[in-house]
Amino acid sequence: MATDAPERFIALLRGVNVGGITVKSAALSAAFVEAGFRNVRTVLASGNVGFELAGAEADLSALKLQIEAVLERAFGYDAWIVLRTREEVRRIADAYPFARRDDIEHPYVVFSSSQDVLDELLTASGEARSSVEAVLLGDGVLYWRVPKGSSLDTPFAGLLAKQKYKPHVTTRNLRTVEKLVTV
Known part of the structure; x- marks a missing residue:
């Protein structure tokens, strides 16, 4: 049975509210509303937006480009996002493989x-072996477990910080990912 309920999406912005790129939640929400998205909600101040899109099935690639263009116009930076449906985010959170x-x-x-970037990072993480952290491939994500207080100074953290990968990945704490499912 088909439903007319609009699909809910989650946009994860990369590199905002760090490095001089400031995007306030209210302004971020307003930019999405002005672009025609509905039921817009932001989560935390780290560039997480839930929204709805009514109508025909969305072309995620085109929608991603549209949102990046909206962000570039509204905030004047070279925007890059990861776009997932809320159900995809739910499955990702539920599949977290570590205790x-x-x-x-x-x-x-x-x-x-x-x-390709995820596969390369996974391979590189194996080469940088660490007894204090773990990295596993999931469905379109990498799961990472690291000792509290060490998320900036482990071998995998060093890989994520490389300029080669920075434009292609964004990391969220699992608690944030779980909150995103509720927006």
């Missing part, structure tokens, strides 16, 4: 629009 030990470890999800 949850939030008191001693941080659970992360590394998103990319390029499977």
